[in-house]
Amino acid sequence: MDAAVQFIDAELDPILKGANRSFEAGTISAVVTAGEDVSALLVRVLAGLTPLQGGQVLVLGHDLALLSREQRDQVRRRIGIVYPDGGLVSNLKVLENVTLPLLYHTGESSREIENRAIALLDRFGCGEILFELPGTLSVALRRRAGFARALALEPELIVYYWREGGLDSGERELFLREAVAFHGEAPGRTTIFLAPHEGALAGGGTIPVVHLTKGRFE
């Protein structure tokens, strides 16, 4: 089985100190980190926004640091990242946030894209807030809309930057169920949760957990 994400002697002070780990394609797993700062930095590493100080991280078979800008953007469109606060663009309405990556990366007609985005937002209970700006919404709604946007391009790798705050237990379980269901919708899709502790993923079924402790995966 190919690795969707592979850390090879990865060095980045203070979160990675010679870290080695493979996340095989098609698997679902969780990384328990030492805190939100670590998760945030790990997300940046996976998206190729923060370069390593040593070693390599291969994402979908590519070292993003070695690619040209255009090539990197093509790999990034295959990665979906769900941010704790949704990560929505503040001056775009919810529907525009979801249509943006589709308009940018696909050649589909605007009507098709809008219909697809509306269907996705409906799936996550955001059908009533299509034309709202993110600033007017609760964290839970922003996160759901961000979830819809991350899924819009049918990513091969999806990373959940997980935070419990802003969601009640019912919303958290629903969110996890949706994440697990989405994982199963395409063979070969890889899902990684970055969580502050194992209990944060209760309700998502059995998810294998690795700990990122003192810069190494254990």
Place this chain on the structure above:
Amino acid sequence: MLAAAGRQATRGLLFVGELSMLLFRAFRESLSVVRHGFRPVLRVYLKQVYFTGVQALAIILFLFLLIGSLIVTQMTSLAGAGSAPLTGKVLVWIVVRELGPLLTAVIVIARSGTAIATELATMKINGEIDVLESLGIPAMRYLILPRILGVTTAVLVLTLYAETVSVAGGFLTASLAWGVPLEQYNQGIVPFLTVREIGISFFKSLVFGLLVSTVCCRQGLSVGESLTQVPQAGTKGVMQSLLLVFLLDVAITATLY
């Protein structure tokens, strides 16, 4: 003293270098935007033209109508009602050569320059620019290029409207207050409204539009992580734009006239 002046000059050169680099990177994106990301970039461009151009149109037209009337009134009171050709000539010189591009740029700085700088600064601090990058959407292409093009287009078109309305306002005043006929008024306008005059006015607007948008984008992108830097970015963007627009206006006028 000399060392301080040297440091200031170095900072100035670095600043100009940064602006040139930002402009170069934005225009490099324009080469590839046609094949990738054209639709969303076009949307941002049209929004920018609407915000900077269409929304500012009423205030610009009103101001320049008044300016045209004021110039004609002052000239007539100075040179008499029979000086219509001279009045028209002065109107063209003041409005087309200077006030049209300059005052339009000042209004755009006040309205849109500050908005662009603070908006980009807020987006950067909130991590939205990184989010866009992680979606495979380069900020330079999606955020900066359409803002620079949008503001420049708006300044060009607004200046054209402003100058037209100002000349018309001047005629209206001359005609209504002193009964000056159109033919007499035109004698002062038409011979001096040459292609060169219009071309230089157009060139000034183009330079000012590029300058204002690039300076404000650069200020917006230059913030760190603190929210207090957002209003600072707006203020710096406005002040630097004003200073550079006036400096360049003097330089262009001194070179071309």
